[in-house]
């Protein structure tokens with residue numbers, strides 16, 4: 184087992200680190216000013232467009248797309264293992280760095296979905312502008328009226344009528360859809376309620392300006408509207424008609440495609456969350472060294488040192504699990520790595536939430552204020568325990584996998600890959 188990053192990883196992380204240091208961090212106060220100057224807008228602010236142009240010039244664009252995929256040379260050409268530390272660096276400034284490099288959710292997942300399942304015509308119309316960063320997109324699966332952690336509950340109907348599909352339903356938490364540049368809504372609904380439970384769902388590509396589409400409102404998340412990311416929209420589809428050619432994949436394939444989409448997305452969230460943990464620890468070190476209480480810097484308090492130590496242990500150990508997961512995805516595929524993907528999806532947001540909670544405590548009242556980044560980072564990380572499937576659903580699945588193990592530990596053959604899947608069937 185070799186823990187050393189390869190040459191590509193060392194080179195690309197150096198360039199991304201420089202970009203985040205030289206361009207992104209100085210742009211954070213500029214974004215805050217531009218948001219304050221235009222409080223009602225949902226578009227990307229000028230500073231985001233400027234950073235995107237700089238990232239492209241520096242060759243830091245679409246790095247999340249693995250090599251050899253359907254988008255070929257337009258992808259970043261990094262394996263998951265090489266991309267992990269890159270995504271972690273972008274997590275250090277999560278409002279700006281991912282979007283600056285065209286590596287932000289939900290567009291990343293939507294681009295992967297289109298790259299794998301769209302027809303050549305659909306790719307030209309919808310994928311190309313996303314790869315260019317010229318448009319944005321939203322993924323519309325979750326519905327307010329049904330428990331959407333079980334996607335078989337989805338009630339939106341997609342009915343074939345001649346050469347068209349007619350979509351009727353109400354969605355919410357469609358991230359990015361408040362941004363006027365969001366031209367594409369990928370809507371999931373049921374085409375055949377009589378089919379087997381996981382074959383009833385399909386996905387259609389809906390231009391956001393189609394008659395019958397109403398973007399009702401932007402939801403807040405723990406009080407934040409995430410305006411800089413295009414928010415989280417509630418959307419009504421009322422007899423929305425799109426050409427039958429807008430079906431993505433085949434009828435009945437929506438559930439399977441949603442699962443395929445969420446795998447890589449989950450690991451990206453975890454990679455970025457580790458960058459958030461590093462940011463929190465940097466902030467704590469600075470604050471605890473400077474601020475004095477009862478005659479001594481906060482850093483002299485044993486409890487602050489202990490919090491930092493625990494945060495470091497959690498970050499390092501979860502980084503190893505994330506890297507192992509990325510390596511498995513590269514070597515045995517996303518499906519075979521599902522156990523690890525679920526494990527990190529549960530463990531990383533929980534741990535980083537705790538790390539941020541400790542950081543807030545060190546900062547005192549300032550930690551929960553809008554004057555420092557911790558409160559917003561905390562809100563963002565808390566949502567990761569729900570988005571892309573709540574913890575409990577992943578825990579139940581992991582628990583089932585443990586029960587399926589056939590042999591006690593000592594009698595198991597050494598798997599070719601150090602994955603629990605090695606002894607599961």
Ligand SMILES: Cc1cc2nc3c(=O)[nH]c(=O)nc-3n(C[C@H](O)[C@H](O)[C@H](O)COP(=O)(O)OP(=O)(O)OC[C@H]3O[C@@H](n4cnc5c(N)ncnc54)[C@H](O)[C@@H]3O)c2cc1C
Pocket residue numbers: 289321322323324325326329330331332333355356357358404415566569570571572573574575576579
């Ligand atoms: C910030 C944010 C962004 C999001 N972005 C998008 C997006 O872009 N597109 C989109 O379609 N959706 C998005 N979502 C929605 C997200 O995917 C759903 O919230 C999630 O799947 C859970 O569905 P639900 O909210 O309907 O919860 P429910 O299904 O109502 O579940 C509620 C709770 O029930 C419990 N529960 C459920 N199942 C089980 C089980 N098997 N065992 C034990 N307990 C269980 C869990 O504690 C769960 O949290 C986003 C959510 C957030 C917070």
